[in-house]
Amino acid sequence: MVARSGPRNTRLLVVGLVALSLAIxxxxxxxxxxxxxxxxGRGAQAFMAxxxxxxxxxxxxxxxxxxxxxxxxxxxxxxxxxxxxxxxLQTKVAAGTQRDAQLQQLLDxxxxxNSLDPETVPAVVIANGLSNFHYTIxxxxxxxxxxxxCQPVVTGDPSSPRLVGQVVAVTPISSEVRLLIDRDxxxxxxxxxxxxxxxxxxxxxxxxxxxxNVPPGTTFPEGDAPEYVFTVSxxxxxxxxxxxxxxxxxxxxxxxxxxxxxxxxxxxxxAVDFSALEFVLVLKTNASEGCA
Amino acid sequence: xxxxxxxxxxxxxxxxxxxxxVFAQLRLLGVRPELLFLVTxxxxxxxxxxxxxxVGFVSGLAQDMFLxxxxxxxxxxxxxxxxxxxxxxxxxxxxxxxxxxxxxxIATALGMAFYEVVAFxxxxxxxxxxxxxxxxxxxxxxxxxxxxxxxxxxRRIVEGSRPRRVxxx
Numbered sequence: 141m142v143a144r145s146g147p148r149n150t151r152l153l154v155v156g157l158v159a160l161s162l163a164i165x166x167x168x169x170x171x172x173x174x175x176x177x178x179x180x181g182r183g184a185q186a187f188m189a190x191x192x193x194x195x196x197x198x199x200x201x202x203x204x205x206x207x208x209x210x211x212x213x214x215x216x217x218x219x220x221x222x223x224x225x226x227x228x229l230q231t232k233v234a235a236g237t238q239r240d241a242q243l244q245q246l247l248d249x250x251x252x253x254n255s256l257d258p259e260t261v262p263a264v265v266i267a268n269g270l271s272n273f274h275y276t277i278x279x280x281x282x283x284x285x286x287x288x289x290c291q292p293v294v295t296g297d298p299s300s301p302r303l304v305g306q307v308v309a310v311t312p313i314s315s316e317v318r319l320l321i322d323r324d325x326x327x328x329x330x331x332x333x334x335x336x337x338x339x340x341x342x343x344x345x346x347x348x349x350x351x352x353n354v355p356p357g358t359t360f361p362e363g364d365a366p367e368y369v370f371t372v373s374x375x376x377x378x379x380x381x382x383x384x385x386x387x388x389x390x391x392x393x394x395x396x397x398x399x400x401x402x403x404x405x406x407x408x409x410x411a412v413d414f415s416a417l418e419f420v421l422v423l424k425t426n427a428s429e430g431c432a
Numbered sequence: 433x434x435x436x437x438x439x440x441x442x443x444x445x446x447x448x449x450x451x452x453x454v455f456a457q458l459r460l461l462g463v464r465p466e467l468l469f470l471v472t473x474x475x476x477x478x479x480x481x482x483x484x485x486x487v488g489f490v491s492g493l494a495q496d497m498f499l500x501x502x503x504x505x506x507x508x509x510x511x512x513x514x515x516x517x518x519x520x521x522x523x524x525x526x527x528x529x530x531x532x533x534x535x536x537x538i539a540t541a542l543g544m545a546f547y548e549v550v551a552f553x554x555x556x557x558x559x560x561x562x563x564x565x566x567x568x569x570x571x572x573x574x575x576x577x578x579x580x581x582x583x584x585x586x587r588r589i590v591e592g593s594r595p596r597r598v599x600x601x
Binding site for chain 1: 445448449450451452453454456457459462463464466481482485486488489492493494495496497498499500501502503504505507508511512515548551554557558559563567571
């Protein structure tokens with residue numbers, strides 16, 4: 141590919157490529173999403189999306205097999221836990237039916253229904269991010285289907301959605317979604333039983349999420365009763381939160397409180413198994429307003 | 433020459449494709465291989481510093497296009513990795529078949545460390561040091577495991593696309 145040349149020419153070539161790399165870093169750093177390099181990135185993603193879709197659909201069974209092997213030891217225990225949870229939840233559902241009807245009436249009265257149940261775009265996960273440091277997925281829907289930057293992405297069904305992440309890049313035919321577990325991800329969360337709020341942030345990889353700013357003395361359910369964390373709506377100086385309230389973020393996995401701490405350390409296990417994520421829903425909110 | 437360029441681009445695109453699909457599910461302790469590091473190191477070993485640097489730049493830029501961070505960091509890293517491995521090969525005299533595996537492991541670990549430092553200086557990397565070291569070492573180990581499989585394949589492609597040399601007497 142490159143003609144053979146002496147050491148001097150090689151050094152010149154390397155210095156040139158290093159200078160070019162530094163120029164690219166500077167240009168992209170200054171211009172961000174509106175720059176020509178970001179546009180090139182979107183073009184490359186759009187070019188690769190159909191190829192990724194083809195490879196993923198062809199190799200998913202193989203990947204699922206190996207992924208299943210890796211999770212085998214924990215599956216049996218998880219199965220028993222899920223059976224116990226199901227029994228408890230069936231009891232709760234029976235009790236909650238009446239409250240749901242009342243809530244529905246109140247939501248209709250407040251005309252909030254549309255803002256809480258935005259239109260959704262179903263999408264298939266066609267690829268994962270390339271980096272070992274950032275956690276993203278690529279989905280097969282883009283701006284042609286109405287997907288916009290910063291829109292929330294969930295899984296499950298629209299009536300009981302679980303938060304997956306947020307759209308961070310959009311091409312006409314595909315979008316990139318930053319996952320809940322990414323270190324750059326943060327969302328306002330609320331503890332289901334106490335109602336206390338905090339900032340839920342990703343910790344990367346297989347680690348649980350951290351819920352920050354939870355006041356000391358917050359009460360948690362006794363024994364093995366689960367405590368869930370949901371998204372919460374808020375408004376600061378006219379700016380609304382990017383996520384509709386009521387999206388399940390995860391379940392509290394551990395709580396640490398020291399006597400002199402100003403807040404309680406809360407770890408949250410994500411509700412979504414990101415290693416087996418195949419289908420998602422993009423909520424078509426107006427999140428792109430004020431989106432970075 | 434055209435055949436060579438097409439071969440290198442095909443290798444880079446295939447590596448991006450595999451890393452974002454198949455290997456995203458085949459993680460080793462939460463870490464996936466860095467195929468573009470592997471491609472750059474192997475081509476630099478086979479072809480020397482010139483081609484190592486160019487392939488590193490192209491591979492790095494291709495990977496940067498898919499990352500949500502300042503573009504150019506991987507291009508810078510892999511340019512230097514390709515050049516460094518290409519320069520180092522003249523000092524490697526061992527005929528051991530394990531040699532490419534060892535070089536890939538060491539160069540991947542050093543390259544990852546360099547990448548982490550540059551990304552940290554640009555404010556787009558905030559992992560604890562222990563986690564950063566763990567990821568660099570595991571990625572190096574994963575790349576080393578893949579080398580015996582991919583090295584012969586890449587060598588065959590590279591040698592097959594090498595321009596024919598005519599010797600005149």
